[in-house]
Amino acid sequence: MALMSLFKIVLFVFFILFSLTTTFAAPLLQWPLKNPVLLQGFGITEFVKQNPNFYESGEHLGIDVSEGFEAPIYAAADGVVVTKGKEVCPNFSHPRCNYGKGNWILLWHDTLGLATHYQHLSRPSHLPIGARVRTTDTIGFEGASGRIVGDGSHLHFSVYKDITIYTTLDGNTEFQIMARESILNPIHLLPPITK
Numbered sequence: 469m470a471l472m473s474l475f476k477i478v479l480f481v482f483f484i485l486f487s488l489t490t491t492f493a494a495p496l497l498q499w500p501l502k503n504p505v506l507l508q509g510f511g512i513t514e515f516v517k518q519n520p521n522f523y524e525s526g527e528h529l530g531i532d533v534s535e536g537f538e539a540p541i542y543a544a545a546d547g548v549v550v551t552k553g554k555e556v557c558p559n560f561s562h563p564r565c566n567y568g569k570g571n572w573i574l575l576w577h578d579t580l581g582l583a584t585h586y587q588h589l590s591r592p593s594h595l596p597i598g599a600r601v602r603t604t605d606t607i608g609f610e611g612a613s614g615r616i617v618g619d620g621s622h623l624h625f626s627v628y629k630d631i632t633i634y635t636t637l638d639g640n641t642e643f644q645i646m647a648r649e650s651i652l653n654p655i656h657l658l659p660p661i662t663k
């Protein structure tokens with residue numbers, strides 16, 4: 469009988485510890501802007517419902533946050549620059565004109581097994597591919613390059629797991645997202661937003 473009670477107490481203690489760790493687990497990422505205002509959430513947002521053809525995937529596969537044009541963008545976690553690029557339209561009469569990320573940079577965070585992707589930067593990131601970054605490092609600046617909703621600048625921030633990184637024949641580093649399930653809702657990995 470005493471053994472049974474002891475067993476129950478041990479179970480109870482484990483339950484409390486488990487609850488504490490799941491409730492108060494530290495967020496994996498930090499906000500890439502110091503004072504972010506959330507402009508658009510993740511997935512099938514109100515904007516997506518009203519503009520079903522705006523995104524190729526039919527979903528907003530990241531979040532849009534803004535602090536202001538040229539606000540510094542910080543690495544969401546310690547990591548390394550995997551690759552960066554500039555995606556703009558070939559010409560303005562093209563139906564998918566500016567259907568793009570603009571100036572963007574992708575970081576890989578080994579300890580988390582996650583990649584973070586920052587789009588629409590005001591100019592190409594100053595960081596070289598392969599550079600190690602910490603959360604205190606500026607990796608770029610908020611801008612409005614590429615195809616954006618409205619006129620204002622913002623940062624489109626995405627988080628991926630299970631990506632493949634490869635080198636093209638002409639020597640560029642590219643990445644591929646393996647499945648829709650590999651694209652995570654960044655809100656779940658960040659501290660609660662205050663605005």
Ligand SMILES: [Zn+2]
Nearest residue numbers: 530531532624
């Ligand atoms: Zn976006």
